[in-house]
Amino acid sequence: MELLIKPEKFRIAEKREENDYNYTKYELYPLEKGYAVTIGNALRRVLLSSIPSLAITGLRIPGKLHEYDTVEGIEEDILEISLNLKKVQLKVESLDKLKNIDHPILLTLKKKYKAKDVIKAGDIKTPAGIEVANSDLIIAHVNKDMEVDFELYAQTGKGFVPAQELSYQSDIEYIFIDGVFSPVLKVNYLTENIRVGRRTDYDKLILEIWTKKNITPSEALKEATETLMEHFDFIAQLWNREGKIQDLESAEVTIEIENEEQEETEDTEDVFGFPKELLDTPIDSLDLTKRAKNCLKREKIDTIRDLLKKRPEDLLKIKNFGKKSMEEVRKELKEKFDIDYDKLYEDERGNDFDEA
Numbered sequence: 001m002e003l004l005i006k007p008e009k010f011r012i013a014e015k016r017e018e019n020d021y022n023y024t025k026y027e028l029y030p031l032e033k034g035y036a037v038t039i040g041n042a043l044r045r046v047l048l049s050s051i052p053s054l055a056i057t058g059l060r061i062p063g064k065l066h067e068y069d070t071v072e073g074i075e076e077d078i079l080e081i082s083l084n085l086k087k088v089q090l091k092v093e094s095l096d097k098l099k100n101i102d103h104p105i106l107l108t109l110k111k112k113y114k115a116k117d118v119i120k121a122g123d124i125k126t127p128a129g130i131e132v133a134n135s136d137l138i139i140a141h142v143n144k145d146m147e148v149d150f151e152l153y154a155q156t157g158k159g160f161v162p163a164q165e166l167s168y169q170s171d172i173e174y175i176f177i178d179g180v181f182s183p184v185l186k187v188n189y190l191t192e193n194i195r196v197g198r199r200t201d202y203d204k205l206i207l208e209i210w211t212k213k214n215i216t217p218s219e220a221l222k223e224a225t226e227t228l229m230e231h232f233d234f235i236a237q238l239w240n241r242e243g244k245i246q247d248l249e250s251a252e253v254t255i256e257i258e259n260e261e262q263e264e265t266e267d268t269e270d271v272f273g274f275p276k277e278l279l280d281t282p283i284d285s286l287d288l289t290k291r292a293k294n295c296l297k298r299e300k301i302d303t304i305r306d307l308l309k310k311r312p313e314d315l316l317k318i319k320n321f322g323k324k325s326m327e328e329v330r331k332e333l334k335e336k337f338d339i340d341y342d343k344l345y346e347d348e349r350g351n352d353f354d355e356a
Contacts (some may be wrong), residue, residue, distance in 0.1 A: 005032055005196060013206070015217075020134075021185055023215035029204035030196045036203035040189030043207065046224040049159055052098055053183040053190050053214060054090040054105070054130065057166050058153035059175045067175050073146040074119075078175065086119045086180045089133040090154055091214035095223055097129060101156045103302035104282065105130065106294075109150040113142040124152065127300075133213035157181040171284055184220050186210040278337060279305035286332040292325035299336050306338070311345050 014025040015110060033038070061071060066321050067079045092098040097160050108125045122135030141236055142148075153174075155166065163176035190206040209217035218247060223331050235264070281304045283296055307329070314331065333339040 004281065005030055005202060007031055021212060022216055023208070023210050024220070027204060027210075028207070028209045029194050029202070029203060031203040033201055033203055036189070036205035040191070040205050040207060042228060043221070043224050044187040044189055045183045046227050047187045047220055048182065048309060049183055050227055051220050051223050052095070052107070052156055052158045053181045053212075054092055054098060054101065054156050055179050055181045056085045056088055056107070056152050056155050057155045057157075057161075057163075057177050057179045058104065059085060059177060059221060060151040060153075060171065061175070062175050063172070065172055066173070072286060073142060073144045073273065074148075075141040080338040082177050083176065084137070084139045084176055085152065087134070087137055088124065088139075089137075089183075089212045089214040091128070091131050091133040093129045095219060098156055101227070105154045105307075106297045107152040107154055109139075109148060109152060112147045115142065115144050116175070117142045128155075143198070145289045155179065174284075183215040185211065250332055274304075274308070274339075279303065279308070283307060285330070286336065288328050288332060289325070290329050291320065295321040295325065304333075307333075308339075308341075308344065312342060 003031065007030060009030075010026065010028045012024060013027050014023070016023050028036075028039070030059060059078075062079065064071065064078060067082050071081075072079045076084070092101070094290075107127075109123055110125070111119075111123050112122070118138055119140040121132045121137040121139060122136060123139075124132055126132060155253070158180050158181050161179035161181065163178050166176060166179060183254050186208075187210070188208040190208075192204040192206065193200055194202050195205040196202045209220060211217050211220055283293065283302060283304065283306075286293075288296075294306065296302075296315075299318055301310065312326060316323070316326060332339050
């Protein structure tokens with residue numbers, strides 16, 4: 001006789017894609033009495049709070065300093081435009097790639113419109129590997145012939161993050177937008193009785209998931225399951241490591257010490273030995289021209305760390321990044337952080353950059 005029954009079947013009972021959302025219904029059975037509520041509630045909490053995504057969190061419009069201003073030729077004010085940009089759903093190729101994005105992504109909305117045209121989310125230009133999932137979303141209405149030139153910034157996150165808690169930008173034209181990250185719209189779970197042998201009081205878990213168009217319910221469920229497993233696996237390792245329950249306290253201390261040592265090692269083994277805080281500084285903190293800054297961001301150079309990993313000669317190979325832009329970088333690094341950029345690679349080349 002089996003003391004604890006375990007699930008034997010997991011199936012998709014219903015699946016559909018609507019214009020505004022994806023929906024899937026799952027069934028898991030058989031389960032011990034009460035386990036459907038335990039598993040369903042745990043998955044629901046993680047699905048609603050902890051699934052990461054990419055969302056627009058910043059806007060830059062030339063000459064506009066705050067969201068209470070207007071743009072000539074556009075019916076909506078900047079506040080309404082910002083509210084609509086919150087609804088833009090950005091889709092990344094995979095969650096693994098999404099988790100590796102640790103800096104703001106530059107998106108552009110630059111297009112010529114005629115009177116009575118509509119600005120849609122599909123007009124936003126995105127980097128490779130990122131796309132707009134709800135391209136028909138209306139952002140604004142145009143009432144005269146004009147060219148729109150917006151810069152949008154997207155970050156990864158989870159849940160809802162107010163604008164004041166997002167990473168700081170030094171540019172006075174930067175307009176913050178609340179981060180609406182959660183890609184899961186709604187989760188519902190139900191329980192039903194199911195027969196196993198002579199008993200009819202075992203549980204069946206019915207899990208319903210509604211998501212935005214930038215993720216499927218199955219991708220969200222997989223991520224939620226892995227998140228829970230990581231937490232339980234950490235606890236399980238305490239017993240595997242020591243083998244005895246009474247040694248749990250010492251095992252916990254050992255793990256904490258090992259984690260601290262690992263963090264210290266990661267901090268000290270960074271680029272050229274500079275502090276991590278300095279290396280994580282966005283290149284927006286450098287007073288570069290828009291042309292130079294766009295050239296760097298196009299090559300995914302978004303932080304001081306990314307910049308210092310590039311040799312000066314590598315920067316000059318970037319399209320439209322010339323000697324004048326190079327001088328701007330040298331000057332800003334020296335004045336802001338006291339970094340002599342050319343000397344970092346002198347030993348490798350055996351001579352000074354200007355002589356190369």
